[in-house]
Amino acid sequence: MKSSERILTHAIRIAGSSSILFVLLIFVFLVREGLPALGEVSLSDLFSTRWYPIEDLYGILPLISGSLVVTLSSILFALPLGVGTAIYIGEIAPQKVKEILKPAVEIMAGIPSVVLGFIGIQALSPFLRVFLNLPTGLTALSGSILLALIAIPSIVSIAEDALYAVPGSYRDAAYALGATQWQTIWGVVLPAARSGLLTAVMLGVGRSLGETMAVMMVTGNASTLFAGLDSLIMPVRTMTATIASEMGEVASGSVHYHVLFFIGILLFIFSLIINVSSSSFQVKSKQEKGQVTS
């Protein structure tokens, strides 16, 4: 082997491991800037219910509650729409319709979140305000509808993969027993694909939880705790929106700055748990299927 080639091979090996380095760097720098918050704000103050940095009140519970409300309600929209569309594309649609639907879903995935936020301000919020007769259209509901649009493309593509991975022999067996196509989809294909579908939903949750711009632009950004279903039609403030809207104005090294980084640590850990656990579902489901078919 030439020496230049040896150097190149080494470089490729190092580049291959760079992802590990970057994950560690992200974690180290979040902790470096965010952990001092624990020394400056007591835990009971940090996990209290009032976020009002001007008066040194750094209770992050309303922000966590805001993120959860918006994310979970968005999944209520995105799950049926996303899985339903995946069933249509994967099982029912004629080839020609498929060729239109798939690029349309790709376009959907490509639309920047700031563009959806803009549409939210221009069209969705005014519509909701009039339609539901609200004082303002900037509500948790507006945010969750936009988030659903953002989560749907990833749910569709992963759910479609999950349906595709169900062996054809399962379907043949169902048809041979006299089941209709609908009974086969509902009673055989969907249950067989359940772990893949779960992955799809979890990744959708991950995308919604981490989404920033669209949410910040349409949710009104008032930090409130969840208090029943009415909270859905009131302004709300998420963890991501808090970081994005306040980080620009704080002095680096201040308490406020450290607390914003601390919220970043929480977001990082949540997303890590969601993504790593959902990817291990996928691996497990592959192994299970292998055992069934062999």
Add this chain to the structure above:
Amino acid sequence: MIPEMQVRKSPLALSRQNQQKLGFMGIRLISLLTILPILGIVVYIASRGLAAINWEFLTAMPRDGMRAGGILPAIVGTFYLMIGTALFSIPLGIAAGIYLAEYASDNLWTRGIRIAIISLGGVPSVVYGLFGLGLFVLFFKFGISILSASLTLSIMTLPVIISTCEEALRSVPYSFRVVGISLGGTQWQTIRRVILPQALPGIVTGIILGLERAVGETAPILFTGATFFLPHLPSSPMDATMALPYHIYVISTQVPGMPAGIQYGTVLVLLAFVLGMNLIASLIRSRARARRQW
């Protein structure tokens, strides 16, 4: 017809055929509900934004507190950020993809790399922003600059490029490698002369899709490189820059009395940018599929 005989029918029960009709109708309706908003949004923005777009809008500096004139600095800034992101993420992403597809053995370290890539893919965009602020802006003292923003966006883009690159390389049949080695080529020569050219369309598609995401992102550049307004174009990588997504955020939430034409025009330019890249990527992909001989 055994399953039917076992079912005790209530008077309201549908026949299996009608159940299927109803189910399919529901699924079709769901797919329609998923697709219509997106097509609606694209058409709506195009119809309202097209009127604002003319030569001056694309090539002039903003005037009157951005309420008149053009959006040249935002277009140029987005272009710079894309080039900067490409410079860092393409070589690193391809090298890491080659490592995973051609060199890595299935051991603990490789599994660690895969988990790291999944984690990077799931990190919320605003957390990338915090990380970029902590590492590039403050620790390396690059300041709020094109350099800091490009580096931040590169790391965000990396997982997309690595995964698509690995997938493209893996889809090249094993026999190509055997032939390369048996003709006396070293492993690197085989990769460089045989495998890479075959995988090139897939790799290019992945790169475009990764950059497309970077171009549309706002949150990672909020505190690392984007600025509200620049009276001149950025002249070095150490300058802050305007960018289309951040500009859309600014003119739709921060500037009162913004003419709607400029807002929709700016959104249309970003959308055309992003969807144009999407279109190029799918053209390359479908052409490569049509030509492929294996």
